[in-house]
Amino acid sequence: MKRAYSVLGALLLLPLIPVPAAAEVGWLGGATSTGWSAVAGPGPGARSPGTANGYYYPNAPISVRFESGKYSLSDPSSVLFCGIQGNGPVTNGTGVFGNRSGTDLTTACADGYYAAQQFGGMLRDWLGRDGLDGKGKWAPMFVGMTAVNAYWNGHTANFGRTKDGARQLVNLEIVAHEFAHGVFQHTPGGFDGGAQTYQLNEASSDIMGALTEHYANNPNDPPDYLVANESNPLGRGPERVMYQPSLGPRDEPDCYLPNMNSIEVHDGAGPANHFFYLLAEGSTPAGKPASPICAGGPPSVTGIGIRDAGKIWMQALLLKKPSWTYTDARTATLNATRQLYPTDCPKLTTVRNAWNAVSVPAGTGEPTCLT
Ligand SMILES: [Ca+2]
Ligand SMILES: [Ca+2]
Ligand SMILES: [Zn+2]
Structure with a gap:
């Protein structure tokens, strides 16, 4: 069931009011x-x-x-x-x-x-x-x-x-x-666009939040991939769970869905958050939560580490364009990986596998190891 807009739906909201x-x-x-x-x-x-x-x-x-x-x-x-x-x-x-x-x-x-x-x-x-x-x-x-x-x-x-x-x-x-x-x-294309642009904006912020927890590595706030677990705003635990979004209290899908454009923007961050966890940590990382793979995905994903995953996400933001969609983000991360790691074929394959693992459709002209 899709949740109506409310203070719960508005939690951590980037208001959808135009910025003059x-x-x-x-x-x-x-x-x-x-x-x-x-x-x-x-x-x-x-x-x-x-x-x-x-x-x-x-x-x-x-x-x-x-x-x-x-x-x-x-x-x-x-x-x-x-x-x-x-x-x-x-x-x-x-x-x-x-x-x-x-x-x-x-x-x-x-x-x-x-x-x-x-x-x-x-x-x-x-x-x-x-x-x-x-x-x-x-x-x-x-x-x-x-x-x-x-x-x-x-x-x-x-x-x-x-x-x-x-x-x-x-x-x-x-x-x-x-x-x-x-x-x-303040990256190319800005933050205007359609539902998926807003969803990817929310995911990008959750991703940067996880990166910041890992960077700070503060013993009072051990790094994790849970959103709002530390402050517990509504008394119901984490609002979003990056490794398996459907575990959270909201209505977040784990996998990209055909009706993505009708999903609330924070809930629609789910597949991209899930992608990032798989890319950073993998589907069955030692000592960390397992992350499911959606139908049609690879048998498993081996993570490349959060720092490299973060670099790829940031580089993809630099390749962003107006009205960014999930498929655009997929293409951008693949191009970003080619730019950052031009000879690292396994890394490019892992990025592709991580998107396949959350069912995001491929665009045209995706880079491959042979091109
Ligand atoms: Ca934490
Ligand atoms: Ca957290
Ligand atoms: Zn936000």
């Missing part, structure tokens, strides 16, 4: 859709080590701004900062932010800012990308939304809380998920 061209150009233009005014960060200051004393991430290292005797949760070299409910960067005199409380919003900013910097580090160190647009551009983040939701509005990332109000939705994968919408937005 001015907002994209100006990055900080206009009010956010919460009604909070977008606030520009302060001017340049010195970079200083700081500490996030977070609820999810107690005693986590962060890099903060130091200026006029004050530390702030803002990055001296970009417009990344964390503010509460539309205000400017959280500031104090110690450089230690947060009190480990799940309801304290300074603590939420400490967690969220740490998570954003880990996402930025993953982009830089693993995927070779500088910021959301590849040229160092970032965006502000705001915590303290009362909704059980988090979203990217085209120029800011915004984070709410759990249904029971006990925790803020600012752990690694949710923060990476929302900012990763900015990467999808």
Whole structure:
């Protein structure tokens, strides 16, 4: 049964409201859709080590701004900062932010800012990308939304809380998920298109969330391929399960379906999330969850590791085009693999097998090892 749009359906939603061209150009233009005014960060200051004393991430290292005797949760070299409910960067005199409380919003900013910097580090160190647009551009983040939701509005990332109000939705994968919408937005073709474009946008964000958990490798948040398991927004456990999407509480298909275009955008991320897990980890990885293969797929898939899988996904985003479809994404990852690993025939075969394992149809002119 297809779920109606609701706060549950809207969880982690990239709102389907058109982003005004001015907002994209100006990055900080206009009010956010919460009604909070977008606030520009302060001017340049010195970079200083700081500490996030977070609820999810107690005693986590962060890099903060130091200026006029004050530390702030803002990055001296970009417009990344964390503010509460539309205000400017959280500031104090110690450089230690947060009190480990799940309801304290300074603590939420400490967690969220740490998570954003880990996402930025993953982009830089693993995927070779500088910021959301590849040229160092970032965006502000705001915590303290009362909704059980988090979203990217085209120029800011915004984070709410759990249904029971006990925790803020600012752990690694949710923060990476929302900012990763900015990467999808700032790669060729942007984020406009049809149902499958939105579905692939959601999958891309889930993929970047998993990559960020693995990059951070924080003992307080062991890497996994579950979405929203750490914050448990609705008290029903993970919202999405990448290795077997149908295990989640939503209506996510494991396999590409003929009616893909009528599936809700987050649910429609299922087959691409499933593809990524198979590519990264394989169908029966040692010590990790098994992942089913859809009818007509190969007998098994052997994973190539999450870092190489992430590189291929990022390179495919650089080959993105308007109105991207599942078949377009399949072709793009194959071309990306040829570009990144020109002599690695087994890797190309694994990418193809992983798509076959989730039933995504081949396009015309797919690269093969012999061409
Ligand atoms: Ca985790
Ligand atoms: Ca997770
Ligand atoms: Zn999203």
